[in-house]
Amino acid sequence: MEKFSYVNATSLKQVTSLLSDSGWGEVMMIAGGTDLLAELKEYIETPKTLINLKTLPGMDSISADASGLKIGALTTVAEIAMHPTIQQDYTVLAQAAASVATPQIRNVGTLGGNLCQRPRCWYYRDETVSCLKKGGDICYAVEGLSKYHAIFGGDPVYIVHPSDIAPALIALNASIKIVGPEGEKTIKVEEFFTLPAANPFRENVLEPNEIVVEVQVPKPNPNTKSLYLKAREKGAPDFALASVAGVFEMMGKTCQTASIVLGGVAPAPWRSTDAETALTGKMINDSVSTKAGEEAVKNAQPLNDNEYKVPLTQNLISRAAMMAASK
């Protein structure tokens, strides 16, 4: 990696002022470092300054009350996965966190880092390949090897968003608190992520001088069933070939509302309103759940090597719906 100076963060004000005006890549933030260090070692990123966020006070805890959760951005993935209240009332989130990588990575990787992690695309991760995402001319996945790439929303960059936690948070209607030089703002996690058509170089709306500080999750209704299903080639560690975060308000076997957000299939977590519509108000059975899966993938646009993601995604949605109705 290139040499950089290392600054311990003392306050958010200091962090945003260090970030200000530098543009992307000059000054970067590090917390767990499980993604960033790999990028530095591979010379994908070559910042001049790294700000160590782990010295920021009060950003690494989970508070749960009757209205919901507040999770500091420096909370580790492991703490989310093992939190009893999250396991009980926000199951999809605990399951998504538990499916991330390995125990070692979950123990140091943070919520903020998980949401802001960069793509795993093998062209992007190869320093010697200049692809569209890195300012080059083409997305090599279009004509090249695209087994792990997007079937939704790709154009013009066909990466998939690698986060497991993001689809779960969106399915739970969570919000994200962002601090910048002008102060703080809170937006829906769903609005945080962007597609390459809007910006081929970034995966979210964060400005170069902004920082994610907290995630807020409203408490689901008591009749909610939620779950996360992740298909992968290897038990662990592996990123999702496709995943489904499902949050269902159930009355017996009848689905009152459904929130279905997909991972591993698009450059951003992908809400399937088609699947949600197919399930809402329905008694869940084989044919309803199958229909929901079919609806979800009817507009899929697979590349050369990832057509399998279409039935896979369809099947995962059906399975999630059936599981919500059965447990």
Added chain:
Amino acid sequence: MASWGEASQSRLIGKRIARLSGKDKVTGKAKYTYDINRPGMLYARILRSDVAHAAVMDIDLSQAEALPGVKAVIPLTEAGRNLRYQGQEIAAVAAETDDIAKDALRLIFVELEELPFVVTEADAMAENAPQIRDWEGNQSKPGINEQGNVQAAFEEAAVTVEATYHTPVQTHVCLETHGHVTEWTDDQNLTVWASTQAVFGVRNDFARRFEIPANQVRVITEHMGGGFGSKFGPGVEGHTAAQLSRITGLPVKLMLTRRAEHLVAGNRPSMTQHVKAGASSDGRLVAYDMRGYGTGGISSGAGFQAPYVYHVENRKTERFNVATNAGNQRAMRAPGHPQGAFAMDSLMDELAEKLGMNPLEFRRINDSSEVRQAQYTLGAQEIGWHRRNTVPGSGTGVKKRGMGVGSGQWGGGGGRGTQARVTINADGTVEAVTGTQDIGTGIRTAIAIIVAEEFGLAPTDISVKVGDSGPGLPSGGSGGSQTTASVAPVIKTAAMAAKQKLFEHVAPLLKAPVDDLRVGTGTIYVASDRTNTVTWNQAAGLLGQESISEGGNWDQELRQGGVAGTQFAEVEVDTQTGNVQVLKIVAVQDCGLAINRLTTESQINGGVVMGLGQTLLEERIMDPQTGRMLNANLEDYKVPGTYEIPEIKSIVFDTHRKVTGVGEPPCIPTLGAIANAVYNAIGVRIRELPITPDKVLTALAEKKA
């Protein structure tokens, strides 16, 4: 004549005995080449080609040389030469720290003219493909072999199957990457710590390379983190380390990165075979016609076994190599066998199905190995073969189970070329020294067991010194599953000779003839009067200022070649996700005399895991667009983890009391067993490895449509 004696007479041989180095390994006390640090040592790195094919126009080392902390920079190619695969060496740097060495690599400026490349077999064989080596159409002259009358036999066949089977390039994934620490004590004496399978081979190679006497090179490999056939020589990286060391006068450590390990440190070649085979109505395999090829990268050597294991009278085979701009193949655990076994065992099941026969019965008819016939019976019983689907894919539910069987064979049996000494010191301590190397297979423990058995001691009483050419007791490289069978007879005869000498010292004291003496447990006694006894230490004490040190000799009667194996797999396929979970593998493997049953079982376990990885996960992925390997890491090059490892029932199948060896064969039958089990589960055959979810889902979708 020496023999290993009856099993009932063995106190240690054939028992399950913990590896002597186990504790050191799990506590981190064991030092691998990676762990060696020498005073003043420099760190070296190699600059490698990013591209698959290019002409070198110019190399400028000056800026790297000027970087503070850099002690030497050397070119490894020159202007006017071509780089023929990604990862090929361009230049090397030695520096005070590894970080400086890394930085210096980025200050080497290379001007390349990129050339057309082919990185896949299909591209290499395409019309108008650029010719990348001295083979027309990038294809070697085919080797053709014909026996019997194939055409007539097909006419006789009741059923025929025509199919294409493919296995991709697999890399060795040694957990310890290739590398060396090199140190010149003066310009004629070199010491090398090497991660190698051949201590003496590496010694001789360095001696030739640097034109110094072989006895002035010392190679040390105390512990080694995996080779699987890829670590027989120093390679470019070893020579480079020694050269940098010579230039700087300082020790140099040069270990390959994981990326380089995938790119240049060897691989198992791919295999594609188009095969047509026929069987008679009574289940005899009568005709076999195969045309196949593989790529070993820019090198040749992409052979495979076809037909395999099962006998077929009339056969025609045609094989050739395809050249691609990719790193060279090297021997990899049972070269050519797993690929061949996958194709053959798949083919056998396809034929059996057409005949309406149980695939196991079909094998029995065509397998002339009596050992495997018995293994079929035992394996079928252990897996519960009667529970398999008689109609493939007939299981109900989303997750479908199936069973399959596969077979393998191997040689082993050892060979001449090992020298060893067994020494008894006057204080009763015992040393066994030989120049073999323990590459993880447990030869250190096997040697201790053999000597301890001979002397009536415990394995932990024996100090075993291997992995060092210093004592000047050569032994061959650890390949071909030959180590134990090569070393064991020499150790055994050395121990016998040393014991005889000790008996000669003891005989006068016990007032008994030498041939009436025997070892007990820590004692020597008179066979005709068991009360007449001395302890081992008392006996050794008779040596006074002397010690006994005896060499051994190669004894044909203590070893034998040829092993057979069969494996049964039970899998569960998730038809919604395409995931294949192997539930159980029953591995029935003969290996001749198992010196140590525990490490033999470990060998079988390891072989099964490796075979499972090749069947379900592993594949070198080359990108035709960029010429790059896209998964030169352990994120996208997937090897089995704990979630993938099934219950493994490793059965050491005792056949005879001669040492044979079992390093390679247990990785062979796994592929066919799992692939056939997947078919039995879902009723769709996948003829291309690895069997990943995308292939399963695609196959299921095609079946549905």
